[in-house]
Structure formats: C-alpha cells, structure tokens
Amino acid sequence: MNQQKIPATVITGFLGAGKTTMIRNLLSNTGGKKIALIINEFGDLGVDGEVLKGCGAENCTEDDIIELTNGCICCTVADDFIPTMTKLLERENRPDHIVIETSGLALPQPLVAAFNWPDIRTQVTVDGVITVVDSAAVAAGRFADDHDAVEGLRVADESLDHESPIEELFEDQLTCADLIVLNKTDLLDNAGLSRVRDEVASRIARKPVMIEARNGEVPASILLGLGIGTEGDIGNRKSHHELEHEDGTPHDHDEFDSFVVELGPVADPSAFAEKLKGIIAEHDVLRLKGFVDVPGKPMRLQVQAVGSRIDHYFDRAWAPGEARGTRLVVIGLHEMDETLVRKAMEGLV
Secondary structure, three states: OHHHOEEEEEEEEOOOOOHHHHHHHHHOOOOOOOEEEEEEOOOOOOHHHHHHHOOOOOOOOHHHEEEEOOOOOOOOHHHHHHHHHHHHHOOOOOOOEEEEEOOOOOOHHHHHHHHHOHHHHOOEEEEEEEEEEEHHHHHOOOOOOOHHHHHHHHOOOHHHOOOOHHHHHHHHHHHOOOEEEEEOHHHOOHHHHHHHHHHHHHOOOOOOEEEEOOOOOOOHHHHOOOOOOHHHHHHHOOOHHHHHOOOOOOOOOOOEEEEEEEEOOOOOHHHHHHHHHHHHHHHOEEEEEEEEOOOOOOEEEEEEEEOOEEEEEEEEEOOOOOOOOEEEEEEEEOOOOHHHHHHHHHOOO
C-alpha cells in the first residue's frame, strides 16, 4: 500500500545543524526524481527558501518550493501544513517525493502525526524522519548536562523540576528520528566524535541508525527510500510535551523569540562578522542568519551564525530589480532584549 503513496521525508534538527546545506546537496543528486520541498522558516525572513531557490536543481524548481512562515509548523499543522499538502496533492504534475524541512525550533511529532489526516494518509506516507545533529556543538557541551547533579539539586530547588526547553527539544528531535546524521564531523577528531555518538545515544531510548557527515554531504540513496511509514509508529515517539500534557493541554513555544533587523550596506564583511560575535555572546543569541549588501559587489553575501561560529559567503547575484539591503533574522530565548540587540546591531554600520 505504501508503495502506491508519495513518500515524504521530514528533515529536522537543532538550530544551525546544517539541514539546508544537506537539502541543497540532496536536490542536486536525486537521480531525476521530481521533488517538492516544504520549508518551515522560523521568523519573518524566508532565508532558507531563498537559499534553496538559488540551488538551480532542475528537479525542484521555484514552483516546487513552498515556504510556511506563519510560525512553528508543529503549532500550525491544521491551519497551515494540511492545507498546503492538500493543494500540493491536487496538482496535475504531482511530485515523486516530498521533502519537508522543519524549523530548528519545531517538534517533529505533531507534523508526523498529521500524515494520519484522512485526506493525506491515503496518498502520502512518511518515508522517514531524519534528524541532523551539529556534532561540533554537542562536543562543546551544549547538550552535555550532568543529569546526576541536576537530579541532586531537585531535592532542594523545585525550579529544577524540568530540564531546559532547548535540551528537551534536542531530545524530542532525536526521539522521533529514523536516521540521525551527525554532521560537521570534519571539525572533530576520532575521540571527540566517539563522545558525540555516546552523548546522542544516551539521550534517547530508541536506537535509530546513526551516520556521519561533513558539510551535509549524504547521498540521496541514503536519505530517500527508507520506507519506514513513520506515521504508523508515532505513538512510540512521544515528545516531552506529549508525555507531560497527555491530558490535552496544548504546548507552548513562547520560550523562543525571533525578529528581523534591517541594516544599511556593509563595507567590510569580515569586520562586521567579528563584531557580530560579540553581540551574539553578550545577548545569548541562539541563531542569526540572513543576507548582507556589500557595496561594489554584484553578489549577495549570506550570513549564518550559530553561537560564536559565523559563516559568510557570496551565494548569488542580486536579481534585476531586486532591492539590495541587509536583512538578518535573530532567534533567541524569550528573555532576550530585542531593543538592546537591535541597537547593538544598528551600531555596526
């Protein structure tokens, strides 16, 4: 039965793990399969969509790339994702495969469960859930909390009854996975990579397949065609929110905020990136991404920052008639002071 359905691959992962880069590589190596891509960008600026639309893959044109920018996909399944899927399935020229990139802040479980929707389950099946992990971040201890110490402190401090939302989110994305891609392994030695494998494995009871990658380079033959039918097993992959609120209480993503900062031209990209590092560290910015206008350059500069690591490179030429500008999405915890961050960034140009 599943062989008659369109397979859909859900790609999830924490902020900056390398999902978009992996999808770009995937779109260039699908063996002629027609791919439809659904992107759930967190924030008001569709950065990932612009990056993927510029990849030039013949099997995935701009018309085949659909962006959902109305919020976290796991919170807008009924209002956003299901209508989008319905319209996609009504197309005369339907795709051979659907790839869905979730926001780095999304829980994959509600999305996978949506494939049991009556109008979808007869036509589409979840080929597999792929979770991309930033191996370098894990090796640096971003998720390596001492659970024994936390457990001891709980006796004296009720405020430690719950782990941090970011840690829970990381574990939820691992829990839902059929395949875990340990990305950015080129930044680690063998001992560091071994510790990352142990750390990731210790976070979940399930034991999905775990592979290594650098620069998101994973063959399409590995990512596509898993044939899992994950929607039928979603009850065994419950998130922290589902386990804690099985009475039906809706979960909340208010612990995260995002906003767009628009700036003027940037004459010295390297100096700009260095100054951004200080702002990111001072204000605990989780993720920063967007585009920069460099005077005298015909191409647009893409900026991607995760913690103190900032990558910037010219990704494509400014299109004829396209308004040049510097636009950056800032993502952080709810406590982040947007006014201070904006003021600091505006002072850079």
